[in-house]
Amino acid sequence: MCPSVHRRVALVLAHPWGQVSTPPLMTAQFLVENGYDVDMFVAFDQELHDMGICLPEFHRPGVRVFASVSGQASPPARLADGTVLPPEHWAAVAAARRLPAAYDWIIGFDPGGLARAAALSGIWGAPYIYHSLEIDDRPSPAKDLERHCNKGALFTLTQDRQRADVLAKLNRLDRKSVHISINSSLGPVLPQKDSYFRDRFPIGDRRLVLALGTLHPSTCTDAILASLAAWPKNFALVMHGWLPDKSFRTAVEAFVAERDNVWLSLKIVPPEQKFQIFQSADVGLVFFSPDDHNLKYAAGSAGKLYDFMRCGVPMIGNDIPGMAALLNDSGCGFVVPDAASLPAALPLVASRYDGFRENCLRTFPRYEFAMSYGPLLRLMQR
Numbered sequence: 001m002c003p004s005v006h007r008r009v010a011l012v013l014a015h016p017w018g019q020v021s022t023p024p025l026m027t028a029q030f031l032v033e034n035g036y037d038v039d040m041f042v043a044f045d046q047e048l049h050d051m052g053i054c055l056p057e058f059h060r061p062g063v064r065v066f067a068s069v070s071g072q073a074s075p076p077a078r079l080a081d082g083t084v085l086p087p088e089h090w091a092a093v094a095a096a097r098r099l100p101a102a103y104d105w106i107i108g109f110d111p112g113g114l115a116r117a118a119a120l121s122g123i124w125g126a127p128y129i130y131h132s133l134e135i136d137d138r139p140s141p142a143k144d145l146e147r148h149c150n151k152g153a154l155f156t157l158t159q160d161r162q163r164a165d166v167l168a169k170l171n172r173l174d175r176k177s178v179h180i181s182i183n184s185s186l187g188p189v190l191p192q193k194d195s196y197f198r199d200r201f202p203i204g205d206r207r208l209v210l211a212l213g214t215l216h217p218s219t220c221t222d223a224i225l226a227s228l229a230a231w232p233k234n235f236a237l238v239m240h241g242w243l244p245d246k247s248f249r250t251a252v253e254a255f256v257a258e259r260d261n262v263w264l265s266l267k268i269v270p271p272e273q274k275f276q277i278f279q280s281a282d283v284g285l286v287f288f289s290p291d292d293h294n295l296k297y298a299a300g301s302a303g304k305l306y307d308f309m310r311c312g313v314p315m316i317g318n319d320i321p322g323m324a325a326l327l328n329d330s331g332c333g334f335v336v337p338d339a340a341s342l343p344a345a346l347p348l349v350a351s352r353y354d355g356f357r358e359n360c361l362r363t364f365p366r367y368e369f370a371m372s373y374g375p376l377l378r379l380m381q382r
Helices: 022-033 046-051 087-097 110-124 141-151 161-170 221-226 246-257 271-279 303-310 323-327 339-351 353-366 369-380
Strands: 007-013 036-043 063-068 105-109 128-131 156-158 178-180 207-214 235-242 262-265 283-286 315-318 333-336
Touching: 007 022, 007 110, 022 036, 022 105, 022 128, 022 369, 036 087, 063 087, 087 110, 105 110, 110 128, 110 141, 156 161, 161 178, 178 369, 207 271, 207 339, 221 235, 221 246, 221 339, 246 262, 271 303, 283 303, 283 339, 303 315, 303 353, 315 323, 315 339, 323 333, 333 339, 339 353
Parallel strands: 007 036, 007 105, 036 063, 105 128, 128 156, 156 178, 207 235, 207 283, 235 262, 283 315, 315 333
Antiparallel strands: none
């Protein structure tokens, strides 16, 4: 449903990885497709830029991107009630407030974006919405600020019902005010296969297993690598993404250099090539170490799960809450107790491969981004 008059929305991010963050990218695209103009306010980080994670780019009219750099001398940023935000928000709020634009609403992503959205709401006179991506369950001043700002939000978005239950409890919200925006993408299924990794690495005729995103013990990267010695010889692993921990990166690079069934891919591809990565895989891994609420309830928030599904790639996930419902119940794959179970699980995927693949392609349309965001847009327009 398009708005009856020309309208504009502000998307506010405090983190600098907007180029690889699906929810704000899909939100901007969906709003533009429904007749809105979008201003996206993001943070710039030189180190991430050097890694290839740059500012979001939209090759279409209707979206403007404004970047801020923390540390610049700026006056304190305050909420409407006089609460002073931490200094890391001051430069971004000062830069955004100079923009002469009237917004119908503001969407703040994650706690930092929420704090900035709450401050800008008082300046621009527009209501704000909180879109939670990561759950912070640690007692801290930052958590207190998140709760305080969340109370003033028009409503709250998160990725699935389990996370909505947790977030409502942690932030002391009425559960009815927390709505679901699935961390998926816009568009039809993409069943075509691609040779992106086979063109780069000597994989041969082995089945390509893909682990991607943040490569870290929190996503069981260490445990997946430890299982490799027992993998069947007709499977090979590609790990694609980024290694934020320098010492862990050194250890991973040394391990990979000694083996012939695993390769490391650290080249960040632009968004328009993103699905070539998924279409190159035969099996997708979706693993999280349940060390906190954010990771324990990560199954329904894992964008890679829906991206594998969209491309017809069967998946293996570890047994955290919600994973079995997404994989076993849909027939898109199955869960295992831990990464040590992968050597035995991989042949099972191969034996039922065509059925898993068909189920992925059949299931994805119910999780496509517009399926959850369309009703949310109608809610915003009330």
